[in-house]
Amino acid sequence: MKNTSIKRISGLITLIVLLSVCLPITNVCAQKSKNKSKEKQSITTTGKQDREYWSELLYKMSYPVIHNLAEETLKKNMPLETGPDYYLQVKKVTYLEAVGRTMAGIAPWLALPDDNTKEGVMRKTLRDDLLKGLTHAVDPNSADYLNFRSEHQPIVDAAYMAQAFLRAPKALWEPLDAVTKKRIVEEFKALRNRSAAYNNWLLFAGINEAFLLSIGEEPDPARIDFAKKKIIEWYEGDGWYSDGPNFSMDYYNSYVIHPMLIDFYKVLLDKNKIKKEEYDTALKRMVRYTEFLERIIGPDGSYPPFGRSITYRTGAFQALAQTALMEKLPEHVPPAQVRSGLTAVMHRMYDQCNNFDEKGWLVLGFCGHQPMIADQYTSTGSLYMATLGFLPLGLPADNVFWTGPTTDWTSKKAWSSQPFKKDYKVEY
Structure with a gap:
């Protein structure tokens, strides 16, 4: 009886698997065919087509933020969606x-x-709007005056501005203009009355001071030294840093640290x-980390x-994107291979998931509107970290990143029986 029951269960499992492979009434096969068609289409795109796709997507993502700031309507028009456990002001x-x-x-x-290309026009539009918007961002009389002066969170986002x-x-x-520069410096110095958290936030405080140093202002050396020493102490090996004393398996090595x-x-x-x-050691560690990012696509x-x-x-791919921008990718990872992989991520993320609302603002979620997964x-505003995956657009169109042939990542x-490089731990 026991053997008979096992055979029946085994038979049912086999039937379920077979049915799940192709059920006409659910269009599963048709969907798979569409997916294969999309996959094939993505393989045959050129670097020029990829760049056009990237630039239009980045423009779509960033325009609502930048244009509204320029028009002093950012606070008026930007949605204020938060996760279920949100605790900030x-x-x-x-x-x-x-x-x-x-x-x-x-x-x-x-x-x-x-330049006079379609991309060039988009780029100039954003740059002109941003320069205009920055005058409002630090003008206390503007409707879009941004808060640097209270709360701890501005330490973080001033750092991205830096x-x-x-x-x-x-x-x-x-x-x-001189007035706007002076005001920006004052806002950055005002951040010093708050301390950064004992984790990746030390880098935020450090780079805010490094920016001031870069423009000839007197930095706070304690914030620079503390960030420099602690981050290096938190290096775990093989390209990975701990985010503070305790290691977390997440994308913060790419969002922030590297x-x-x-x-x-x-x-x-x-x-x-x-x-x-x-500097060279830090760079080698980032390059090593980018090997992991390329492989998780x-x-x-x-x-x-x-x-x-x-x-x-x-934003999870910022470290890979920056390494490509710096033209420091590992020798065995061709730039066009990274372009092809990141393009596939963008198509998967933004073509097959509805990540924008009806007015073009990003919505809370990973693939679509999923506010339940938002952190506290x-x-x-937090979502615009997504733009950090687009850094290679800073490479000119004639760079090998864009001109190289589409290449499997x-x-x-690995999953199509092609040769690929084995991976090993590094010691630096």
């Missing part, structure tokens, strides 16, 4: 979040010279505050939604 933090994070993502792109200025000084800092540490260290190196060996462009802050979407510190090679 949303009106005091979310607008600077949106502006700072968007700026950091679009800065390398806006640094490219003007990172934007460091990534594109000639496009975003130098053209500002890219911001490199930009922070670059200022310190230029000002002779660290040795070149320190699934054959279909999906990637695992683990850890905190997954509502930041494509996540609001609408590592997991696609």
Whole structure:
């Protein structure tokens, strides 16, 4: 009897599997066929088509933030969606979040010279609007005056603004008028009356001071030294940093730690505050970490939604994007391979998930509107970390990143029986 029951159960499982493979009444087969068709289409796109897709998507994402700031309507028009356990003062933090994070993502792109292409027009529109908007952001009499003066969260998002200025000084800092520059400096110095949390936040405080140092202002050396020493102490090995004393398996090495540490260290190196060996070691560690990021891109462009802050979407690939922008990718990872993988992620994330509301603002979620997965510190403004995955748009269109042939990325090679490089731990 026992054997008979086992056979019956086994038979039922086999039947269920067979039925799930192709049920006409649910259009499963048709959907699979469509997916294969989409997959095939993505393989055959050119770098020029990919760049057009990236630039239009980034423009769509960033325009509502930047244009409304320019028009002094950001606070009037931006939605104030929060997660179920949100605990911050949303009106005091979310607008600077949106502006700072968007700026950091679009800065390398806006640094490219003007041209008369469709992309060039979009780029100039955003840059002109941002320069106009920054005058409002630090004007106490403006309807869109951003809060740097209270709450702890502004330490974070001022840091992304600082990172934007460091990534594109000639496009975003130098053209500002003297009054606006003076006001920005005052706002950054006002952050010093609050302490940063004992984790990746130390980098935020550090890079805010590094930005001031870069423009000839006197920095707070204690904040710089504390960030420099503690982050290095928290290195765990093989390209991974701990976020504070305790390790967390999430994307914060990409959202924050590697890219911001490199930009922070670059200022310190230029000002002779660290040795070149320190910068080079940090860079090698980031390059190693990007190997993991490239490998987690699934054959279909999906990637695992683990850890905190997954509502930041494509921000999870900032470290890979920055390494590509710096042209420091590992030798065995061709730039066009990274472009192809990231393009697949964007198509999977933004074509197959409805991540925008009817007015073009990002909505809380990972794939679509999923407010239940938002963290207790996540609001609408937080979501614009997604722009950080687009940094390679700062490479000109004739760079090999864009001109190289579409290439399968590592997991696609692995799952289609192609040769691919084995992976091993590194010791630096």
